[in-house]
Amino acid sequence: xxxxxxxxxxxxxxxxxxxxxxxxxxxxxxxxxxxxxxxxxxxxxxxxxxxxxxxxxxxxxxxxxxxxxxxxxxxxxxxxxxxxxxxxxxxxxxxxxxxxxxxxxxxxxxxxxxxxxxxxxxxxxxxxxxxxxxxxxxxxxxxxxxxxxxxxxxxxxxxxxxxxxxxxxxxxxxxxxxxxxxxxxxxxxxxxxxxxxxxxxxxxxxxxxxxxxxxxxxxxxxxxxxxxxxxxxxxxxxxxxxxxxxx
Amino acid sequence: xxxxxxxxxxxxxxxxxxxxxxxxxxxxxxxxxxxxxxxxxxxxxxxxxxxxxxxxxxxxxxxxxxxxxxxxxxxxxxxxxxxxxxxxxxxxxxxxxxxxxxxxxxxxxxxxxxxxxxxxxxxxxxxxxxxxxxxxxxxxxxxxxxxxxxxxxxxxxxxxxxxxxxxxxxxxxxxxxxxxxxxxxxxxxxxxxxxxxxxxxxxxxxxxxxxxxxxxxxxxxxxxxxxxxxxxxxxxxxxxxxxxxxxxxxxxxxxxxxxxxxxxxxxxxxxxxxxxxxxxxxxxxxxxxxxxxxxxxxxxxxxxxx
Numbered sequence: 001x002x003x004x005x006x007x008x009x010x011x012x013x014x015x016x017x018x019x020x021x022x023x024x025x026x027x028x029x030x031x032x033x034x035x036x037x038x039x040x041x042x043x044x045x046x047x048x049x050x051x052x053x054x055x056x057x058x059x060x061x062x063x064x065x066x067x068x069x070x071x072x073x074x075x076x077x078x079x080x081x082x083x084x085x086x087x088x089x090x091x092x093x094x095x096x097x098x099x100x101x102x103x104x105x106x107x108x109x110x111x112x113x114x115x116x117x118x119x120x121x122x123x124x125x126x127x128x129x130x131x132x133x134x135x136x137x138x139x140x141x142x143x144x145x146x147x148x149x150x151x152x153x154x155x156x157x158x159x160x161x162x163x164x165x166x167x168x169x170x171x172x173x174x175x176x177x178x179x180x181x182x183x184x185x186x187x188x189x190x191x192x193x194x195x196x197x198x199x200x201x202x203x204x205x206x207x208x209x210x211x212x213x214x215x216x217x218x219x220x221x222x223x224x225x226x227x228x229x230x231x232x233x234x235x236x237x238x239x240x241x242x243x244x245x246x247x
Numbered sequence: 248x249x250x251x252x253x254x255x256x257x258x259x260x261x262x263x264x265x266x267x268x269x270x271x272x273x274x275x276x277x278x279x280x281x282x283x284x285x286x287x288x289x290x291x292x293x294x295x296x297x298x299x300x301x302x303x304x305x306x307x308x309x310x311x312x313x314x315x316x317x318x319x320x321x322x323x324x325x326x327x328x329x330x331x332x333x334x335x336x337x338x339x340x341x342x343x344x345x346x347x348x349x350x351x352x353x354x355x356x357x358x359x360x361x362x363x364x365x366x367x368x369x370x371x372x373x374x375x376x377x378x379x380x381x382x383x384x385x386x387x388x389x390x391x392x393x394x395x396x397x398x399x400x401x402x403x404x405x406x407x408x409x410x411x412x413x414x415x416x417x418x419x420x421x422x423x424x425x426x427x428x429x430x431x432x433x434x435x436x437x438x439x440x441x442x443x444x445x446x447x448x449x450x451x452x453x454x455x456x457x458x459x460x461x462x463x464x465x466x467x468x469x470x471x472x473x474x475x476x477x478x479x480x481x482x483x484x485x486x487x488x489x490x491x492x493x494x495x496x497x498x499x500x501x502x503x504x505x506x507x508x509x510x511x512x513x514x515x516x517x518x519x520x521x522x523x524x525x526x527x528x529x530x531x532x533x534x535x536x537x538x539x540x541x542x543x544x545x546x547x548x549x550x551x552x553x
Contacts, residue, residue: 005355009353012349012353013353016345016353020340020341021340024340081335081336084302084335085335086353090326090354091325
């Protein structure tokens with residue numbers, strides 16, 4: 001299939017899934033941001049470290065959306081049969097996956113940008129680290145979207161309710177349990193856990209570039225490699241294991 | 248060349264119990280005809296349609312769309328077909344226009360062409376005036392027509408519609424029929440699945456009856472109707488005891504105080520009506536319907552059931 005058409009199709013699918021909702025349900029944008037801002041509120045009230053909280057909020061808007069919305073979106077497609085219609089069209093599975101993953105990213109963008117700007121404005125994140133931060137966020141999103149996509153296509157017989165609950169549990173598990181809203185040093189000897197999750201790995205990298213964590217150059221490299229590896233594995237799983245049409 | 252052709256198509260669903268959904272189905276659909284796949288629920292209609300539309304792999308056998316093999320040339324097949332799945336719901340935030348426009352873009356059309364095709368499709372299903380209303384505000388029939396419009400806007404040569412009128416009221420159903428017949432007149436080939444006999448009888452050029460994965464009959468409606476020796480049905484209404492007198496030598500089926508008696512020709516039907524009226528019963532005769540033939544062929548209800 002023509003690579004140009006594949007890319008174009010991905011953007012059309014993203015637009016198809018995002019623009020009608022954005023146009024008619026703009027409050028969704030606020031909801032996405034507010035969910036991520038809840039822990040920040042408690043940090044402000046109980047005297048937590050706001051810098052860590054803002055990084056957590058950035059990861060949360062991108063990461064939660066990556067895994068939870070991907071599953072919910074694909075589940076919803078199953079119900080409204082959009083996937084079935086697209087399956088019988090000259091559209092590549094990768095275009096469908098990327099488009100489906102991109103559409104929630106469109107929703108999460110305003111929230112992420114808001115928290116990022118706030119972090120820069122408050123001096124927690126240096127402007128020159130912006131490129132690295134965006135890269136870490138994108139890798140985190142791609143990894144979680146891939147995981148969400150594979151889960152939803154593998155659990156084709158599960159009900160919409162089961163998948164919705166699962167996606168929320170998975171989202172919460174990946175966002176609120178690992179060290180994302182809090183520094184990984186709190187975990188003591190178990191701080192290595194942070195590398196095992198794409199969300200906390202990305203959060204650790206952002207902290208390192210923001211000066212909130214002191215990592216050696218080797219550790220930064222290891223973390224990038226780990227995040228990259230997770231993303232590659234996740235994409236490979238999508239390419240080879242996700243089933244959206246019998247081939 | 249046929250628009251759709253299947254040769255010994257077999258599909259088995261393996262699980263705790265292996266289900267043979269299609270048992271060597273041979274179907275041939277000519278270009279420019281409306282072909283209906285008629286069968287009871289679970290007959291294998293959707294399985295057939297999903298294989299033909301490249302969504303499902305057959306266990307064995309071959310299938311072609313416009314000469315392209317659905318297995319080896321799936322991409323080419325997808326270029327030429329548009330599918331309306333069974334029980335399709337609509338995105339509540341979508342408008343009919345968005346359905347048509349975005350799906351046309353996915354077909355590789357330019358924005359201008361997609362707009363033109365969307366307008367044409369929406370006008371043909373009489374949804375142009377409602378094009379900017381969200382689907383949540385549309386009636387069931389309008390939603391169905393929005394999905395059909397999305398398929399039409401693709402300008403695909405072969406349209407595959409899986410029970411497109413199920414759940415619609417009579418008026419909405421007839422509107423869909425009109426649209427489909429108009430498409431056929433414009434040269435499109437339509438493969439439709441249904442279990443509504445009236446629909447199959449009225450709009451099909453040809454049809455196939457499928458039951459438990461097996462092809463029972465295939466051909467024009469009149470040809471299918473000729474498969475039974477009975478050509479007329481006489482509906483007689485009255486007391487059960489009196490009705491019993493009329494069933495001698497005729498196959499019949501009883502619905503409470505009504506009995507439908509099947510006869511071989513018009514003379515026998517007239518004779519039966521005369522006899523019924525003499526006995527003070529209500530009676531009316533009509534040619535045998537596709538439903539009568541279907542029931543007989545599929546064998547769910549025996550004609551001589553009492």
